[in-house]
Amino acid sequence: MGCNSDFLTVSPQTYQSAGNFFQTKDQFIQATNGAYAPLQFLYSGTNAGPGGSFWALAEMRSDNTSYQYNTGDRSGFPLEELDEFREINTNSTVADFFNRSYSGIARCNVILGRIQNAQIDAATKTQVIGEASFLRAFYYFNLIRLYGNVPAVFDEVTSTDAAFAIAQPKAPGEIYPTILNDAKTAITNLPDSYTANTDKGRATKGSARMLLAEIYMTQKNFSEAAKELQVIVQSGKYQLNASYADNFNIAKENGPESLFEIQYIEGSNAEFSNFIYTFAPWNSGSKVAALGVASGAAAGWNMPTQDMLDAYEANDQRKAASIGLDFTDPATNKVVPYVRKYQSVHSIRYQTGSNFPVYRYADVLLSLAECLNEIGYSAGGEAFTYLNQVRRRAGLTDKTAGQVASQEAFRQAVAKERQVELAFENHRWFDLLRTGKAVEVMTAHAAREKAAKSYVINTAYQTISLTLPYPLREMQLIPK
Structure with a gap:
């Protein structure tokens, strides 16, 4: 004990810390996997009920979906508030999405900061930088669109003082340059595809180009967006599935139409999804989900509205693939529509392997049609070609210049097509924001x-707010 030597001061070889972890190729890949992990919660609320789920903010916030009123269990009121534009800054879903997004950003920041001097092979370093850059851009893009001003954190935070120093929210204009740079870095660094089954779900050049195009469209830079979308189309790497329903068939996940989707695995592994239970009528029992829905606030959310039902044209094959109309509420004797596109066979209750689509090739085609029309309407031109590819797959006839005779008419046609093609995939609210149609x-x-x-209630929809309230806890941390 009187010895001054430090030979007894050693770090356990089995203990991993931030100081000794980021050393090897496998460690950086593991860390990158961890940067994807918050997406699972953001899209499904896995293991934590519906709180934090993207669909509450991007679908229920819009005219696509609402909720099934449950008189016996009122604990789901935070989601009801979001649907009716009466949420407050203590809303749990608002706070959860914010916090989980910054958890993902923090992981990306650590990876991007530590990998610069890491002694690993160049190919791995390039890919990891590409994935982390894509994810950071994706997390930030969603935060800006939902909250408006948010903190700009682009480096690893290593102290309490540093955390407080960056807590002040910044305007989107101060964050967009980094988001754009990250998306471009991702395009440069990411591969076109992967060969190993264990790499399914990783971001690719196509994922990053679609993200960059969506950012450009949000900024109304339609010319640059069109360039990115045309590269995706001309690459020949993607195509529409023969059947719309194939996009949501668990046996056909990550198929030819998929540019990026959130990965889930059935089983008690904390990697499962539970959409079909959350989106089922709360009193449907085993009539909707074969293994049974427990009555209560864990179900009855993201229910298609009458506006959504009315959006489909006659004979549109997407309606039956997307919406279930086979459950009648025994209390009201009325049909309760529910989202059925994520239905899948599984053996463990509340634990399914259904992925959630983020970017599909149909989105690319409709986005490109929109961009070309914004650049300049052309009767029967290239924009019609892309719009009608999507319509034909749905079993519908082509839109013609006689039916859609102006730029504004084409805008409306694309907006309607996007609403039904991408229903319940977290696009509708952002489309309304981007096109200035939300209010x-x-x-x-x-x-x-x-x-x-x-x-x-009377206070519902009094103000159609275009951003979510800044979470109270985060507001209290901002230095005065």
Whole structure:
């Protein structure tokens, strides 16, 4: 004990810490896998109920979906608030999405900071930088669109003082340059595809190009967006599935139409999804989900609205593939529509392996059609070609210049097509924001909802807010 030598001061070889972890190729790959992990929660709320789920903020916030009123269990009120634009800054879903997103950003920051001097092979370093850059851009893009001003954290935070120093929210204009740079870095560094089954779900050049195009479209830079989308189309690496339903068939996940999807695995492994239970009527029992839905606030969410049902044209094959109309509420004797596109066979209750699609080739085609029209309307031009590819797959006839005779008419046609093609895939609210239609569409939707639903309270839809409230806890951490 009197010895001054430090030979007894050693780090356990089995203990991993930030100081000794980021050393090898396998460790950086493991860390990158961890940077994807928050996406599973953001998209399904896995292991934590519906809180934090993207669909509550991107679908229920729009005219696509609402909720099934449950008189016996009122614990789901935070989601009801989001649907009716009456949420407050203590809303748990608002806070959960914010926190989980920054957890992902923090992991990306550590990876991007530590890998620069890491002694690993160049190929791995390139790929890891590409994946971390894509993920950081993706997390930030969603935060900006949902919250507006948010903290700009682009480096590893190593102290409490440093954390407080970057807590002040920044305007999107101060963050977008880094997001754009990250997306471009991802395109440069990522491969076109992967060969190993264990790499399914990783971001690719196609994923990054679609992200960059969506960012450009949000900024109304349609020319640059079109360039990225045309590269995807001309690459020949993607195509529409023969059947729309194949996109959601668990046996055909990560197929030819998929650019990026959130990966889930059935089983007690903390990697499962539970969409079909959350999106089932809360009192449907085993009629919707074969293994049975427990009545209560864990179900009855993201339910298709009448506006959504009315959006489909006659004979549109996507409606039957997307929406179930086979459950009648025994209390009201009314049909309760529910999202069925994520239905899958599984053997463990509440634990499915259904992935969640983020970017599909149909989205590429419709986005390119929109961009070309914004650059300049052309009767029967190339934009019609891309729009009609998607329509034909749905069993519908082509749109013609006689039917869609102006730039504004084409805008409306694309918006309607996106609503039904990408229904329940977390696009609708962002489309309304991006096109400046959110207030107009949601004000009209609110009037119809209030007229049809006696339980909608007076304070619902009073203000169609375009951003979510900044979480109270985060606001309290901002230095005064």
